[in-house]
């Protein structure tokens with residue numbers, strides 16, 4: 001059986017984002033649209049996928065799709081109304097298609113099982129849609145001057161809420177599209193098939209196959225992606241490590257995390273040689289996949305000579321924040337034979353947390369000696385190790 005899937009993504013619904021149609025918004029590791037397309041491209045019974053995009057949006061990045069499946073995907077431009085878009089797409093359906101499914105790109109959680117049920121019912125009955133029986137009592141109302149008044153209670157077992165996919169044998173969809181082109185307005189293809197005289201069957205929808213409509217839906221979808229343990233999870237939390245070492249010499253200040261520690265010797269370097277900030281900066285850049293401190297602040301560039309490293313750390317924190325991450329926590333171990341840094345740890349934590357724009361509880365600073373062993377142990381050098389965890393920010397969530 002040759003099964004075509006039309007993914008309707010031509011709507012300009014901008015309610016959820018000022019400049020972007022909602023189906024293009026990211027829900028973790030890709031747009032709603034790309035998740036919907038992937039669900040169909042990955043399904044073994046789907047022969048081709050036709051994506052209907054708004055005019056002007058002719059490119060479609062579908063991350064994570066098996067490249068051998070990409071030739072099975074085509075993009076067409078939609079029309080003014082949903083039914084116009086589906087009619088345009090239907091003109092591009094393969095000549096050998098037996099069944100055509102139509103799916104709304106704003107339902108990115110469609111399951112393989114639901115796609116299967118819809119294909120089977122459409123093939124058997126000619127037309128079938130996924131729908132959920134109402135769980136609430138349903139009231140028909142009338143708007144009157146004094147307010148909204150119930151005029152009827154409809155038995156809820158007879159009320160089904162339409163989802164997608166909606167599936168049709170090719171000739172049934174051809175008749176439905178013809179009805180639409182004759183001037184009948186419809187909000188879904190099932191309605192046009194009904195008007196064309198076909199019985200449209202219902203298959204059990206899936207409560208998880210939600211249509212993302214409101215800001216709350218969008219946030220819930222992002223949390224679902226983050227909490228699913230799926231392949232997108234890695235994009236939500238990222239860890240990075242950093243390491244730094246500087247020689248200790250007389251006549252230099254000892255700066256750790258932007259705090260100057262009383263010491264007869266300090267770290268030698270082009271900048272202030274602050275090992276806490278350097279290790280932390282590399283950990284954060286590493287977690288974000290943005291390279292290292294030398295790439296962003298090269299010591300061949302005079303503007304970083306004697307630079308305050310806490311300012312560089314602040315810049316890097318702003319850089320990853322602008323990329324949609326927040327700093328989950330930072331843990332730094334300083335290895336230094338002398339002096340002891342215990343008394344300064346509170347001040348260092350506060351200074352580093354301030355630069356990162358986080359509460360000090362998210363920053364840990366620990367001091368160690370090297371037990372007299374090697375250059376650090378002999379007091380000739382100071383070193384630091386750091387690990388940082390970044391989390392993708394969920395809009396609207398509390399920090």
Ligand code: MG
Nearest residue numbers: 244245273278
């Ligand atoms: Mg350094």
